Amino acid sequence: MPALHAVQKELGHLDNECIKTLAKSFNISNAEVIDVITYYDDFRLEKEGQYIIKVCQAEACQSLGCRTLLDTLKSHFELDIGQTSNDHSVTLKEVFCLGNCALSPSVMINEDVIGRASSEKILAYLSEKQNISHND
Amino acid sequence: MTDQIKIYIPKETSACSVGSDLIAEKITDLTQGYNHISIVRNGSWGAFWLEPFVEIEKDGNRTGVSYLNKETSHLSSIEEFFDDFYNSQPFNIQDIAFIKRQTRLVFSRIGLYDPLDLNQYRNSHGYKGLEKSFEIGQQQTIDEIKKSGLNGRGGAAFPTAIKMQTVFDQESAIKYIACNADEGDGGTFSDRLIMECDPFSLIEGMTIAAYSVGANHGYIYLRSEYPLAKYFLTEAIKILKTKNLLGKNILGTNFTFDIELRIGAGSYVCGEETAMMESIEGKRGLVRSKPPLPAIKGLFNQPTLINNVITLASLSSILSFGTEIFSQYGSGKSIGTMPYQLCGNIKHGGLIEIPFGITLDEMIYDFGAGTFNDKPVHAVQIGGPLGIYLPANLLNTPLTVETLINLKGSLGHGGVIVFDDSTNMALQAKFAMDFCQKESCGKCTPCRIGSVRGVELIDKIYNKTAVNADRILLEELCETLETTSLCAMGGMTPNPVRSIIKYFPNEMMN
Known part of the structure; x- marks a missing residue:
């Protein structure tokens, strides 16, 4: 491994x-x-997105609306769980517990965890990251 | 000379998830050229609603302010930051009830300082436990653990000393120790906090355990969802190797001990000890049947001591402060303190280390200040995805190992998740089966197939098309899962489902 x-x-x-x-x-x-x-869920046989967005779907995040959050992201990116966008920029995944359960709902983008997550917060995070990489 | 000022900004997953790193970056910029100001990236105090909690230590006073809803981007000088900070009513976090009411033994150091500062660790009783262990010898160390009454904190609450004794008694040239850091239960984070905020205490505990059973090689099996814990453990191991606290001749004795960090790959069942061993051996994480017990034939067929992170970290405290530090609290299987993790729909969520027996009421209202969105509490799940849901009229339940067993549940790893009255309990029951379906290793039929059938049956109830026979079938399915599964994954999946049928019957009717 x-x-x-x-x-x-x-x-x-x-x-x-x-x-x-x-x-x-x-x-x-x-x-x-x-x-x-x-x-193992982490290993992949095919190319995935530059940003792997893992939306926690475990109980603590369920208590504060992670199911709705995942639905919103699904329709925003027009992706289902496990799918990667055509331009390989984004892969959408579900994950069970990121250990950030007191600041639910939580989302992990690559290795960064976002607490008290909302779709706005996630999109802002992504556009900021993309701006930085464009400026490089 | 100007007095030294320290600014503490936590580097810990929860704090970083709400912007701690950005604040650290900003303050670092502002303090360029100020030699009397230093920035310490400390651990978190575990009072997560305050994060990012920034503290300043000046003239021997240490006070802090929550920066959750505070902007720092507009600040143009460090003086401006100080003005803003001191105008925001800073307080000493150790004075707030949430921290004051706790009995922090295992978590006594989190938040205090940089988790990788070995001098600070040693100045706060670090490595006193291992010194003591070397002084009294292997059998005596195990006897001390026995006296303390420590039971495993991973979920099964098995007496730690019995496991240690079994491995110690095996005659084998090679023995292993494996730390189970695959903290996969939803609603738990105590292992993560130890690894990120006090990694030396885990490694010291592991070294004590390894020495006492005669193991020279250890593994930490860490879940991949914890990248920051990986960073801290990797760095801690490096530091300890250079300081002769890992490797050959530890503390001048002839004891040799090395630790290898193994990263999981997103499989819940690998937190089950036999699946974890398979995974460490590089295979699919399939559960092994027991016997043989891992203590007799474990990793690579050698005797292996497997413990959870908190269990191992507890060893350092027990050895350095004496067994009474634990044995003075509680009784039966619930001896010592328990790190509960209060989370979900709660205002003040975080880590609560306290003697066993606190009631849910006290936890949710005295510590947690009620639900996050001020709606009434509807249900509380205790002990992870395999734990039971209790209704609001049972909030007087004290949280001990025994009370949860009596309620046909388990305290598990100590997670407590609060749900409000908008929760659909049939959906929660379905999730329990769905989770088992997704995470089952597939080795035994009841878990592999039963969970799929469970999802289908509860779906009928959820869609209001269930007939009475479906309900009977669901009950029978639960019984099959409970009695015939190889491990706790299938065996305990019925617990949440049955608790919902029992305590929320109306929500499981058409």
Whole structure:
């Protein structure tokens, strides 16, 4: 698993080429590598968005409207859970608990957690990030 | 010389989730060239509604202000910041009732200082526990833990000393210790707080446990949803290696101990100890059947001590302050203090470490100041996604391991989630089954298939198309899950469902 994390961090996802190389270096079959990859939500076989938006859907966030928040984001991005936008800018996901339960609802964008989240807050976060990268 | 001024700005997930980093950036800019002002990125005090809580220490006085609804972007000088700060009625956080009423033993250091400041840690009794353990020896250390009455804080409340004794008694050249930091229960964050705000206490506790059972290699299995905890643990391990507190000849003894940090990949069931071992071994996180117990045949088939983060962090306090620090509180399986995590629809949510037995009423109203949106409390879920929902007329329930077992639930990892009267309880029951369906490892049939059937049945109730036979079937399904699943995932999923049927019967009718 440390190898899968490391490769995915570098390349963004784990494609066939990676699987073959990993299988060879660990002296196991391709199937065994795929076996592990497909068990875990974090590992991905296909390219995902630049921003992975994980909307917490666990109980504490449910108590403050995370289901509505997810619906709003779904219709804003026109994406379902697990889908990536055509331009690969955004992937929408659900997650179960970010450990920020006293400031619900919570959303994680890549590695940043946003507490007391609202769709406005998330869109503002994204446009600010995009501005910064445009100016770079 | 001008007097030194310290500005504390927390670096902790919840604080950062509401803008703590931005404030730190701003203040860092403003303090350029002021040598008498230093910025400390401390941990959080666990009073999350105040975050980002900024404190200033000046002339021996430390006071703070909540910057939740305060702008800092317009400030153009540090003097302006100070004026604004001192005009905002700063107070000492240790004077507020939320903190004052707690008995912080395991969480005594969070918020005080930079979590990676080893000198501060050692000046606040850090590593006294390990020194004591080395002084009294392995068996004596286990005896001390036994005397303290500590039970596991991960959810199962198993006596910690019995596990340690079992691993100690195994004759094996290789033994492991694994810290379960896969805190996946919705509504819990106490492990995260220890890892982000006092990582040395966890590692010291792990070292004590490893020494006492004779393990030289340890794993921390951390969930991937906690990137900041990963940062703090990685840095803490690095620092301790350079200071001879990890690695060879720890504190001049001949004891060697190393820790490897393993990151999970988004699987809830990997918080189950046998699935966690599979995952550490690089496999799919499928649950193993027990026996053999991990203490006898665990990681890589070797005897393995598996404990939760809070359990291990507790060892440092017990060893350094004496067993009475724990054993003076509570009885039965509920001895010592419990870090409850109050959250969900609540005004003042956060970490509450207090002796077992506080009632939900006290917790929600005395600590929590009622619901966040001022609506009436309708239900409270205790102990994570496998925990029961209690109705508002049972808020006088004291939170101990035993009372929750009597109510056919579990205190679990101590999460308490508050829901208001707009909550649809049938939807909550459906979620319990849905969560099991999504997170089941798939090894045993009741959990894999039963959860799918459960979702379908509750859907009928939710859509008001259920007939009486469906209700009977749901009850039978719960019984099958409870009695035939391999692990707690399937075995305890019926708990929330049954509690909703029992306490909110009207909401489960057509």
